[in-house]
Amino acid sequence: MSALTVRAGLGHRGARFDVALGDGEVLAVLGPNGAGKSTLLGMIAGLLRPDDGTVTLGDRTLVDTAAGVFVPPHDRGVALLSQQALLFPHLTAAANVAFAPRSRGMSRAQSREIAAHWLRQVDAEDLAARRPSQLSGGQAQRIAIARALAAEPRLLLLDEPMAALDVAVAPTLRRLLRRVLREQARTAVIVTHDLLDALALADRVIVVEAGVVVESGTVREVLTHPRSAFAARIAGVNLLAGTATSPDGLETPWGAAVSGIGSGAEAGSPAVALFRPAAVSVHADRPHASPRNVFAVTVSELEAHGAAVRVRAEDNPDGSVGPAADVTPAAAAELDLAPGHRVWFAVKAQEVTVHPARAARNQ
Template sequence: MSDVRVRAGLTQRGVEFDLELDDGEVLAVLGPNGAGKSTLLLMIAGLIRPDRGRIELGGAVVTDTSAGTFVPPHLRGVAMLSQQAMLFPHLSVAANVAYAPRCAGHSRSTARVTAQRWLEVVGAADLADRRPAQLSGGQAQRVAVARALAAEPRLLLLDEPMSALDVTAAPEMRRLLRELLRGGLRTAIIVTHDLLDALAVADKVAVIEDGRVVESGTVRDVLSAPRSDFAARISDINLIPGTVSEPGVIRTNWGTDICGIGIGNLDPGAAAIALFRPTAVAVHLETPHASPRNVIVVTIAELNTHGAGVRIRGVDQPDGGTGLAADITASAAAELDLEPGMTVYFVVKAQEVELHTALP
């Protein structure tokens, strides 16, 4: 059993975590830089002690500040893989991978067999006799994966494992992790900035902002209907918070009504969010008068090429939320003669907008 339960905080780093992961699940942890993602992994691994709280791995308590319990890192059954492979430079690839089983008390011959097996699994058996200095970045990270798995960990922690790889090595590593982690055979937590990592590898997603888990759920639920600003940005969805004023309508904090299709129980007075895609937005230079459509006044912050068209991004919303985006054709952008600083009107049909309850 390799389930994970974390309810712990650390004042110095401004974090307070509360999350659970069942045996055999893979969790992708997303969030902006400095949100506390790596701190979460270090707490679970036992490399950082929380001020308060409790951490359980596989049903065993490894940290409990109230009881004074703290299991040292090497006894937790956790393996951690970071951005850099961190291989021992003086050892061969085979010896690097054999290191963990040797530390666990296995004989030299048994450790050698284990190393060979895991090198074959990750497609690096032909590298067994090389030294780390002779490996490419992608090869070194494959060996690091083999070394981590050779320890037979209850839990595998991966901290941005693809971030240091080039554009050709990263997809190969992503495919390898998918093969190794999907299917309920191993419990893992992967910290990443890349949406592709979550889509390819994870069963669940947790979004961390300002040291808190602000959103969690299945990959599909979080990325198709995000409830947090960061998740909306990476999912390429516009998100506007507000309060339900009547069925099918929310009022923003700055007084604009947004009409849409209500999803779930949306009682008047409840906090809610409106979601719609940039492709659903029409851009006008003057206020349109037709209805039923949502009209949102936007000041253009930037214009960028997006696929075959143009992505218009507005300045941040009045409540500090990420600026809204609209995707239009290049010819439409040229006809409108748009430029940063202009005031335009984003128009969205009500049937293109989903209204959801906001996170507590």
């Protein structure tokens, strides 16, 4: 069994994690730069020693600060794959993959057989005799995956494995990882900035901000009903946080009232309002018609978004990410939109959903 639990903190990094992952599940870890994603991987891999707490893998305790238990990295049954392949430059691809079984005491013949198996699994048999200097970035990453799996890890950690690859190569490697993880029922944790990685590889998602888990759930739950600004941004929806004034309304920290369709928020409790940029209309003057939600904003940037122009507002008064609106190029020209211009965003109440804010919790 390879179920994982992390309930540990690292004080000087302001990190405290409470994460659980079932045997054979794949967890995607999302969050902005500096949020603590790599700190989580480091504690699991044994590269960082928590100040307090426990880390367990299956029935084995890897860390228990109260009991003085700290299993060293090489003895954890955990393999870490990073952005860079980090292959041994003096060894062939086959010898790189055979390194782990040889390190476990297997014979040369057994190690070569295992290496050949994993090279087949990653569609890299024809690369066996090449040295790392003769491999492209995508080819080297294939060999790195084979080398990691040849170690027979109980847990696979992937730290931005596609980040350094060409955009034309990443989809192929993503499909390869999906096939290997699914067919082998591997327990894995993948840190990524790419929504496609989460969609293609993960069963569940956590969002990390400032060293804590602020959101967790299935991929579908997090991306269709985000509760954090980061998840909302990658899911392509607007999120305004505040305090519920009723089941279908909230007030932001800067006093803006938002009305929508209620989804279980209780008055006085933290809540979030979600709405699509396409549901937002943009006006040069305050509209006096039907929309119940009208916000004065300052344009921060304009960008192409398919056939539309996405109008992003400056950050909200509390520092959170400002809302965005999608308008036609003709509307953008007619309104003479440009960074620094003051405009009004309006959205109808039926286009807004108000949800309870999901507190950080273990999943």
